[in-house]
Amino acid sequence: MSGDNRFLGLFYLSPFIIGLLVFTALPFLASLYLSFTNYNLMNEPVFTGLQNYIRLFTNDRTFRKSLWVTLIYVFTTVPLKLVFALFMAVILNYKLKFINVFRTAYYVPSILGGSIAIAVLWRYIFADVGLVNMGLTMLGFEPVNWFGDPTNALFTITLLRLWQFGSAMVIFLAALQSIDKTLYEAASIDGAGKWTSFVYITLPLITPVIFFNLIMQMVQAFQEFNGPYIITQGGPLKSTYLLPIYIYDEAFKRFDMGYASAIAWVLFLIIMALTLIAFWSSRHWVYYAGDKRS
Amino acid sequence: MTDHILSQNTPAARDIDIVRSREARRHRFNAALRYALLTAVGLLMLYPLIWLIGASFKTNSEIFANPGFWPEHPTLDGYIKGWKTSTPYSFGTFFINTLWIVIPKVIGTAISCTAVAYGFARFEFPGKKILFAALIATLLLPNVVTRIPQYLIFRDLGWLDSYLPLWVPSALAGDAFFVFMLVQFLRAIPRDMEEAARVDGATTWQTLIFIVVPLLMPALISVCLFQFMWTMNDFLGPLIYISSVDKYPISLALKLSIDTTEAFEWNRVLAMSVLSLAPALAVFFLAQKYFIDGISSGGIKG
Numbered sequence: 001m002s003g004d005n006r007f008l009g010l011f012y013l014s015p016f017i018i019g020l021l022v023f024t025a026l027p028f029l030a031s032l033y034l035s036f037t038n039y040n041l042m043n044e045p046v047f048t049g050l051q052n053y054i055r056l057f058t059n060d061r062t063f064r065k066s067l068w069v070t071l072i073y074v075f076t077t078v079p080l081k082l083v084f085a086l087f088m089a090v091i092l093n094y095k096l097k098f099i100n101v102f103r104t105a106y107y108v109p110s111i112l113g114g115s116i117a118i119a120v121l122w123r124y125i126f127a128d129v130g131l132v133n134m135g136l137t138m139l140g141f142e143p144v145n146w147f148g149d150p151t152n153a154l155f156t157i158t159l160l161r162l163w164q165f166g167s168a169m170v171i172f173l174a175a176l177q178s179i180d181k182t183l184y185e186a187a188s189i190d191g192a193g194k195w196t197s198f199v200y201i202t203l204p205l206i207t208p209v210i211f212f213n214l215i216m217q218m219v220q221a222f223q224e225f226n227g228p229y230i231i232t233q234g235g236p237l238k239s240t241y242l243l244p245i246y247i248y249d250e251a252f253k254r255f256d257m258g259y260a261s262a263i264a265w266v267l268f269l270i271i272m273a274l275t276l277i278a279f280w281s282s283r284h285w286v287y288y289a290g291d292k293r294s
Numbered sequence: 295m296t297d298h299i300l301s302q303n304t305p306a307a308r309d310i311d312i313v314r315s316r317e318a319r320r321h322r323f324n325a326a327l328r329y330a331l332l333t334a335v336g337l338l339m340l341y342p343l344i345w346l347i348g349a350s351f352k353t354n355s356e357i358f359a360n361p362g363f364w365p366e367h368p369t370l371d372g373y374i375k376g377w378k379t380s381t382p383y384s385f386g387t388f389f390i391n392t393l394w395i396v397i398p399k400v401i402g403t404a405i406s407c408t409a410v411a412y413g414f415a416r417f418e419f420p421g422k423k424i425l426f427a428a429l430i431a432t433l434l435l436p437n438v439v440t441r442i443p444q445y446l447i448f449r450d451l452g453w454l455d456s457y458l459p460l461w462v463p464s465a466l467a468g469d470a471f472f473v474f475m476l477v478q479f480l481r482a483i484p485r486d487m488e489e490a491a492r493v494d495g496a497t498t499w500q501t502l503i504f505i506v507v508p509l510l511m512p513a514l515i516s517v518c519l520f521q522f523m524w525t526m527n528d529f530l531g532p533l534i535y536i537s538s539v540d541k542y543p544i545s546l547a548l549k550l551s552i553d554t555t556e557a558f559e560w561n562r563v564l565a566m567s568v569l570s571l572a573p574a575l576a577v578f579f580l581a582q583k584y585f586i587d588g589i590s591s592g593g594i595k596g
Contacts (some may be wrong), residue, residue, distance in 0.1 A: 006418075006419055007419060007420075008417055008419070008422065008498060009343075009413045009414075009417025009418065010413070010419050010420075010421075011411050011413070011418075012409045012410060012413030012417065012498075012502075013409075013410055013414070013419075013425060015410060015465070015466045016405040016410040016413075016425070016429070016466065016467040017425070017475065018405070018466050019406075019466030019467055019468045020425075020428055020432065022447070022466075023440070023444060023447075023462075023463045023466065023468055024432055024435065024468075026443065026447070027439075027440035027441075027442075027443035027447065028439060028440055028443075030428055030443035030446070031439055031440060031442055031443050032552040034442065034443065041572065074545070085444065088332075088335065091328050091331060091332060091412035092332065094324075094325070094328055096325065096329070096332075098327060100334060102332050103586065104582055105336045105339065105340055106335075106339060107577065107585065107586065108339075108340065108343070108575070109339055109343075110416050111523055111574060111578045111585070112343070112527075112571055112574060112575065113527070114527040114572065115529075115545065115565075115574070116527075116528040116529050116544075116545040116549055116567075117544075117548060117570045117571050118550045118571075120548055120552055120563060120564075120567050121342060121343075121346050121564070121567060123552070124349075124357070124560065124564070125342055125345070127358065128358070129358040130358065131342065131345055132358075133359055134361035134538055135361055138361065138442065157317060160468060163339065163342075169333070170586055187439065191542045215434075219434065219436060222436065223334035223436055223437065223438050224447075225529075225530055226529050226530070229529075229547065230529075230552075232304060236368075243589070246440055247438060247441075248530075251441075251442050251445075251532060252445075254366075257446070261442050261443075262305045264438050264442065265439065266443070267436070267438055267439075268436055268439040271436050275413075285518065
């Protein structure tokens, strides 16, 4: 059915092609150009070469702080979330009644978690006299100063994202359920314990899904905005001032579009580099069925 | 003969019985442990939401004093005053605004992504490989890098403070993820029926509408539901593009309410939070099958 007209396919693709050119390709190149300019919306962009980047890396303590906080946030949140999601998926992957009830319950936070309402709720439950501290006091612990202490403040945002482990868990669970059970029987006849089976059978077989979740969660974590913007407003002492908030402030509060584009490009290059490293390293640790290598 | 063997093997059979019952006991213990853990985690996960609902009926002084669900002095104060808001508009206006953003966006997404996925999955044409690579690249491209020039484009088009910047990119299949998901789904559907229809003289357009779309329905519903959820939750888009309060969606209205005088009227903010979560929750429970299927087949971020 493809033979009648070579260009019929392009006709169906036309919305995508227009969108790609106007809203993706053009902005992508434009932001690269803007990052080399001084542009404050009032006058035309003035080309300033590497000035924005030089300022970023030599003369901007806010940027250094923001970059550092972003990296800490991503490198704590993503591994914690993946490990927890996998752990819960393994627990759920068992002949249990009500498995669907649990799966649904765990998935609810993923549906709602990105909303402003939940960010507002988070502000309330981690307040000095909020739900979490009330709970800690009832259990005999000291209340924690969540928003006053720089380390704790960032952790409340990590907790908000950990709370949404459900979507990653559902993907893990689907992968676990597709593993051939006879592999475990064979291993158990050969004397393998549960842990050995998990490490040598389960983990290798779900590496494609681990890889997928890793990339998705990482790209998402680097762009975290709602949580810190609503819950902590970047504070205290800029301890939750993630790069997307800095970019937003520079672009839409100070209208320094050139400088904001430069920060956006640095963030983009970091995400790109880590994605490429993940793809490159995946040859060594991701196992695809039918692949003879492993 | 059979009896003889059985009686001879009795000790062994007893051993097997012992092992079996030990295994069954271990199995039960194991299951109990799992249930206990799953229930504990489930309660911990859902308690903030349960508390939120209870707290929205509490008085302001009780919210930060009572960790329990039940309000001591239940009141609708939060809902009544919260609905009025501190702006000249009621929360109903913000609800309608949200729907006015969400519904056209979902429809545009469904139509454009279906057409584009059909093009990718069923046709051969020059440049297909490059375009598909571009689709995957868009999928991985962080929005943060295109946001500023997009804003400038919409400013030059005179679209600021309207819903067009929120609608148009989606109506042009801008959510590459959905296109990708539909392409994967279409590739798994056999083409026999479409080919039969073509032989009978149907155009590709008719084939798409009368044969492909019905087959694609489950995936298409997933796409609509996810787009609905994400748009309901979207904050940064409206924050950048919408400046008049009368056009605010719920997300901006809630942000406004924690910034203004209502900041100390906690029960109003919580009550409106409950209302703003209600549509998403209702849709989720009515259609959870599509969410779970969509996410485990296509793999959706979240």
